[in-house]
Amino acid sequence: MKRLVGELIFPLLAVVAAFLIGAVVVLAIGDNPIEVYRILLTSAFSFHDALGNFTFDNWGYTLFYATPLIFTGLAVALAFKCGLLNIGAEGQLYVGAFAAAWVGITFTWLPGIMLIPVAMIAAMAAGAGWGAIPGYLKAKFGSHEVINTIMLNFIAVGILSYLTQRHYKVAGDPIMQTVEIAEHGQIARLHSFLSPFGIDFPQRIPLNFAFILALLACVAFYFFLWRTKWGYEIRAVGSSQSAAEYGGINVRNQIILAMAISGAIAGMVGINEVLGYRYRYYHDFSANYGFTGIAVALLGRNHPVGIVLAAILFGALIRGGLFVDIFTDHVSKDLVQVLQAVIILFVAMEALFRQILRRKTA
Amino acid sequence: MLGDILNITLIASVIRLSTPLVLASLGGLYSERGGVINIALEGIMLAGAFTAAAVTYFTASPWIGLMGAMMAGVAVAAIHGVATIRYRADQVVSGTAINILFFGVPALLSGALFDSTGATPQLPREQVLPDVLVFDPAGSPMLASIFNQKPIVYFAVAAVAATWYVLGYTSFGLRLRAVGENPEAADTAGVSVFRMRFTGVLISGALAALGGAYLSIGQNSLFTRNMTAGRGFIALAALIFGKWNPVGAFLACVLFGLAEAVAIRMQGTVNIPNQFIQLIPYVLTMVVLAGLIRRASPPRALGVPYVKE
Structure with a gap:
């Protein structure tokens, strides 16, 4: 119990502190922070719309926005567990999304029962491959994964922009997006899962099967890291490379493996984006999901349960931010980015809170 | 004749495109030689670019705008330092976190101040930084275009020389390098590791912000959303490519500036996709980091927080 409190207290303090700083920013800009936060939270979490009628919209969109963040949070956390900082989830998810779209566009002759799994595997494989590059460079040459993943983010965007523009775009379309994937390659939205039970979850809400996959990925993440030999070895490398080496673990292989799996999970964002939402690869679609994944992993303490909760919080911020944008006089949805950044800073500065707590109790 | 003109305008555009990179890269150098990784260069440049444009708009003076940008850069760097x-x-x-923060802050402030989250108002021509002609090659207006640049350009070149001297030949430089290589030893010798590192980070903020200001009130006349477009990261790449050495970083910035200038020039003319030319800095940096061309070795204590015993 004491341990649980210890795990929860710092993330909670960080969130509270960030909201306080956000309130100061809102005041300085000239809006009422209480009103802004009321709009933010009700439009993300309320089951009632402005007229008081029951609605799934708020929760539906919050969870939809949380879905990619669960994937990227898990991806960053898995690398963390191996002592690696994967700043490259952004590039890996783009590559994964494009791969999913490519399968959906190219192999239209496959029946849906095969096309969908193949597209999913392609997203994961592409993400894994893109993640394995910095893993390999680290293992083989010792070059820092942070710099390499940053570079690979730009390289991914460049190559995909070229492929989209020159090869997969609808001719004459000014928007940088590919043609649509085959209709039988699209995955079902939550509407189809819930309507047999008499629950009227609107079809227009894009929350889809990928959300269920994200929750399954959390379970798999837990079992892999804490119940398998590979997972154990990855964690061993993360806690002490030299001890792991001494214990007979092939540290280099584990580094490559961890980065590849991390990339695969990041690539799964493509399943949500391409197969479940837009049904095409849309260039520049990611609203910094890869970087927000760092915040999600840190705030969730690299634990699947924490990651789901943190992803829902950040998903809610994205959802609520849109309404803050519309219904306030001065504050724009960019407030969300500020809150996110300040949360990351505070979570990273745990020493600050430890000091404050110590002073209080002393 | 046509070839000459193209070459000279190409040089002029390389100068323009490298300047923000040089400043940000030098900034990164002061931080990283002291042992503090600074991937916040991108965010600091954005803070500098926005502040320069906003302050210039309210004061009608690009010089006060520059001061404002540097102060903003120092303030943002201080967050990183603390x-x-x-x-x-x-x-x-x-x-x-700082990069995410300054993706949002300029838009938030711009929305509040100017009712537009996308851009600050256009500045009149006389309020952007003036061109300064340092050398007049009589009879060749084309050649003159090379020697007629914004003051920041000359400052950037001077900063390279100054950094080379400060880092290599002054006690400040020696102490900065010492806390980046071996903080324990520096501490034993009576150097305050905290103070040196903090100073390095603050200098990096001022320089990177100037680089950003060059974009908004030098090359352009307004701030637009995310106008740095990854230049902070290219500057970081140049720093690594230049082996954390001021002259090396400068040459890398010029090389990357050249790549960008060529990419812009080739748009629509040659059948090499310009996306690929723009990738050159990133690919080269990875190659160098892997030691395939020549080994780049970072300061030994880079990224390691110092805990006083």
Whole structure:
């Protein structure tokens, strides 16, 4: 119990502190922070719309926005567990999304029962491959994964922009997006899962099967890291490379493996984006999901349960931010980015809170 | 004749495109030689670019705008310094947070001040930084275009020389390098590791912000959303490519500036996709980091928080 409190207290303090700083920013800009936060939270979490009628919209969109963040949070956390900082989830998810779209566009002759799994595997494989590059460079040459993943983010965007523009775009379309994937390659939205039970979850809400996959990925993440030999070895490398080496673990292989799996999970964002939402690869679609994944992993303490909760919080911020944008006089949805950044800073500065707590109790 | 003109205009555009990179890269150098990873360069440049444009708009003076940008850069760098040096936050995580922060802050402030989250108002021509002609090659207006640049350009070149001297031949430079290579030894010798590192980070803020200001009130006349477009990261790449050495970083910035200038020039003319030319800096940096061309070795204590015994 004491341990649980210890795990929860710092993330909670960080969130509270960030909201306080956000309130100061809102005041300085000239809006009422209480009103802004009321709009933010009700439009993300309320089951009632402005007229008081029951609605799934708020929760539906919050969870939809949380879905990619669960994937990227898990991806960053898995690398963390191996002592690696994967700043490259952004590039890996783009590559994964494009791969999913490519399968959906190219192999239209496959029946849906095969096309969908193949597209999913392609997203994961592409993400894994893109993640394995910095893993390999680290293992083989010792070059820092942070710099390499940053570079690979730009390289991914460049190559995909070229492929989209020159090869997969609808001719004459000014928007940088590919043609649509085959209709039988699209995955079902939550509407189809819930309507047999008499629950009227609107079809227009894009929350889809990928959300269920994200929750399954959390379970798999837990079992892999804490119940398998590979997972154990990855964690061993993360806690002490030299001890792991001494214990007979092939540290280099584990580094490559961890980065590849991390990339695969990041690539799964493509399943949500391409197969479940837009049904095409849309260039520049990611609203910094890869970087927000760092915040999600840190705030969730690299634990699947924490990651789901943190992803829902950040998903809610994205959802609520849109309404803050519309219904306030001065504050724009960019407030969300500020809150996110300040949360990351505070979570990273745990020493600050430890000091404050110590002073209080002393 | 036509070839000459093209070459000269190409040089002029390389100068324009390299300048922000040079400043940000030098900034990164002061931080990283002191042992603090600074991937926040991108965010600091954005803070500088926005502040320069906004302050110039309100004061009608680009010089006050420049001062404002540098102060903003120092303030943002101070956040990074406090988080990483004082509270030992992970340097990469803190840098990432600052980048996200200044993706949002300019838009938020711009929305509040100017009712537009996308851009600040256009500045009149006389309020952007003036061109200064340092050398007049009589009879060749084309050649003159090379020697007629914004003051920041000359400052950037001077800063390279100054940094080379300061880092290599002054006691400040020696102490800065010492805390980046072996903080324990520096501490034993009576050097304040915290103070040196903090100073390095603050200088990096001022320089990177100037680089940003060059974009908004030098090359352009307004701030637009995310106008740095990854230049902070290219500057970081140049720093690594130049082996954390001022002259090396400068040459790398010029090379990357050339790549960008060529990419712009080739748009629509040659059948090499310009996306690929724009990738050159990133690919080269990875190659160098892997030691395939020549080994780049970072300061030994880079990224390691210092805990006083």
